[in-house]
Amino acid sequence: MTETATPRETPTRQAPSETGPSQRRAALLQWIAERGIFVFTALLIVFAAIFVDGFASTVNITDVFHRAAPIGIVAVGMTFVVISGNYLDLSVVAQVATSAVIFIGVSNLYGIPLAVGLAVLVALLYGAVNGVAVGYFKANAVIVTLATTYVGLGLLRWLSGGSIFFGPPDGPIRAMGQIRIGPLPLSMIVLIVMALVLAFVLNRTTFGFMVRCVGSNKEATRLAGVSTPRVVLGAFVITALAAMIAGFVLAAFSNTAVSTMSSGFEFRALAAIIIGGTSVFGGRGSILRTLLGVVFVSVLTNILVLSNISFGWQQIAIGALIAAAVSVDALARRAAQ
């Protein structure tokens, strides 16, 4: 990856020359679409801190981070796939579970280095298979990753026998899961570091620039002489490596690993990315937005649990939120035209 600084997209925000009501509305919507997630996240946190008992306690903030970290790590990686205009990577479910099972199961026998090495190989394999099929074969990402999910979970259960694996109660993985700096668990630190690294990759490297270009205009990018398949391949490899790290973090948190532990991760990670405001049309979005989306969903779920709201209502709230977030985005886009 080269370090060439590249021109960044500047938000197209025209100052309205005439302030008619419709233009004011358009400007407001656009402002919300661009800054909305920042404002909403801040409002939600302030609201929770005032009205929800116990929200602002150190213990609870750690819980929010525990909720946010594994999904967040998957989501910051998957942001690359989404920005490159390829919807999502469904197979993160299989990837996270596989990585967790390898991390605990293999390290119990052969030590952590070998387990990590094997997990990296598997992640690269996932990234390569998904990336080649979507990039070079131009196959639809939803179907390709659906297929690799089936195969991956099938293989994992067949090979691991579906058992629940747990590390020794005083082992290094357990210790890793318990490291905390203030309210920050190690998993959250990992998320922050990954977000910083990936934000750098997305914003400051040629590769990141090309990911955004491929997403916004594939044909133009291709004509400009960029190998779009290779860019897509890169996006899937990054997603796979992120999912692998999420598997480590998840396994370390509970010191257990089982093939069902990551069910629902694919759509939850996508929901966080969308709520953050990254466009599924590709081309637009940022790691920071994804991070905020993750924080927003985690805080919201945390508040609902603290208020003893049932699981069904939690699902309804998440669904409504996705609809609201993307509606604002769509209306703003329309108003801008």
Added chain:
Amino acid sequence: MRNIRIMTGAASLIAIGLVSACSSSSGSEESSSDASGEYEVYALLPQGTDQPYGTTYLPAMEEEAAKNGINLTITNSQYDADRQASDCRVAVAARPDLIILWPAVGDTVRPCLAAAQAADIPVTVTNSDVNPGDKDLTAGYSGPDTYGQGAASAEIMCELAEGNPTNILMVNGLTGNSTAINRRDGFVETIEAECPNVEILAEQPGNWNKDDSQTVTSEMLTSVGAENVDGIFAADDTMVAGAIDALRAQGIDPQPLLITSIGNTELGNPLVKSGDLDGTIFQSSSWDGQNAVLVASQVLAGETVEEDLFMPSVKVTQENADDPEVAPEW
């Protein structure tokens, strides 16, 4: 054993790659049908190697089947009732000598039972019993009493509470899952009947996962105030382990709290011994798998199975946690 399997497995995964795995898997396809038995039996299960319980249930079932000259065909509907109904139609069409049914959703199996009866195929039930109204369509039942497990765990809780006002948190299984519903009902109804002094302050699903349970427990502790909590019930040992971790992470000693669950698994048993977990209900997956076949072979031999064969819901506390008859299985 399983570690070796996963190691070789993971290695071969890299070696073969995804696509060719298809061909390597065809070997095991034959292995399941090579035991030439006298009886053909379909076992319609809602889980298998996708769940830890099923993972230890299956070998016991297959071993017993081999002993009894039974050729098993096993399906896994992944708790999708519709998928199981379809598996049932396949099974009835294959005209086996008997069907072993583990209902994915208890309320939905009557049509399957009726179809089997119409085709003169006896059905025995394993793990979770059918509704009382459907009992006359089945030839026998063996398994844990999932409702009774919840009730037994509640009895331990009642004993520990000694009539004192006790506030507890409850961590449930996966939302909508029949085992989760039955265990919850058994626990809640027994508490209401036998020790109304125990009050459930808050409940959330822990999805049978340790990490989910740890997070929701910690959040519930915050929500109701950790100082107000005297105990926790979790619907299985994996989740109770998460709940105990949540207590520790908040700096709360789990010892004085009244904590009960169900399972006595390899994760729960050490917690019982250390006194963190006050009581759990032993559930033997291998007993379950083995007796499913034993009841089936009784029926195949023409015997009538008069009574339900309940897995003994042994209460495991610190006193008997080392007993060989409650040795954890998964």
Added chain:
Amino acid sequence: MTTSQTMSLGEATTGFSARLRAALGRRTEWRAIILLVLVVVGALIFAPTVFTAYQVTLGFVALIGLIALGLTAVILMGELDLSVASTLAVSGVVMAMVPNIFLGVTLALLTGLVIGAVNAFFVVKVGINSFIATLGMLFALRGLAFVLSDAEPVPLTDIEAGISFGMPLIGPITPRIVLFVLVFIALHVFVTRVRAGREFYAVGGNRQAAYDAGIPVSRRLFTGFMISGFVAALAGVINTLELIAADPTAGSTALLASFAAAIIGGVALTGGRGSIVGTLLGALSLGILGVGLTLAGVQVDIQQIFIGSVLFIAVITDPASLRAAAGSVVTFLQSRKSQTAV
């Protein structure tokens, strides 16, 4: 529609065999046919019971195929509907909650139509990508099913009606199979013979051109999503009747299986290409594969590996995919050549 009309006009000048070849070349069902042949041959060898017990196989095909048929209407227009499985669960719960069975069925089907209309509203009026709009519905409707049912199965009030519904009508044919065939015929006629249905292809193929040609694109999109919602609700009704209870977790394996059926049947996710017949062939292949593997005693993990591999191979052997991959190889070789030349 205009695009394909001009196309066929151009071809009319050439000879019959060329025309035939062109017509066959335009078909999108090849992969499904090849797969079906392979699966049938495999089943004949390893699990011939699949065919002697054809009503069971048909039942399974109807199970995974019904939702796929409705989904095809949406995919033909280049849109997606991720909410079908949750729609199935909600409409089943709605139906079981109503004591009167006819009222229940009516309300459940209405629920499906309303959900389809809501999906279409977000896509057409608000302008949200359907993948995301229906993702929100996937969560919200599943939650609604849990809230309505109190997260427990809801037994039907009229159990006898349910039991008799599951019984064969004519020979071994159950009402599920009859309804599946009826939906297939209705949708096939709709997208091939009815103007509004044929316009689905234009909407999916080139939306701007469809607008320019005066096709009421918004109305077509509403129709498509409501078809998908209605068919998913119908599947929910059938499931609830056959199982005599509504399960709020229902449909957990339905979403991905129905997508797989449509894709294997040659329906392009980019829209404008595919057919209802293709989806039927896809569902037949997957159905026979599933029943065959079950009868052969293959455990579910291995079944998943099989089905995933089939799906993977199906999607990368799409002619466009093969061309794209070949193009990449050519570019690569050319760049090599030019490098060595320099």
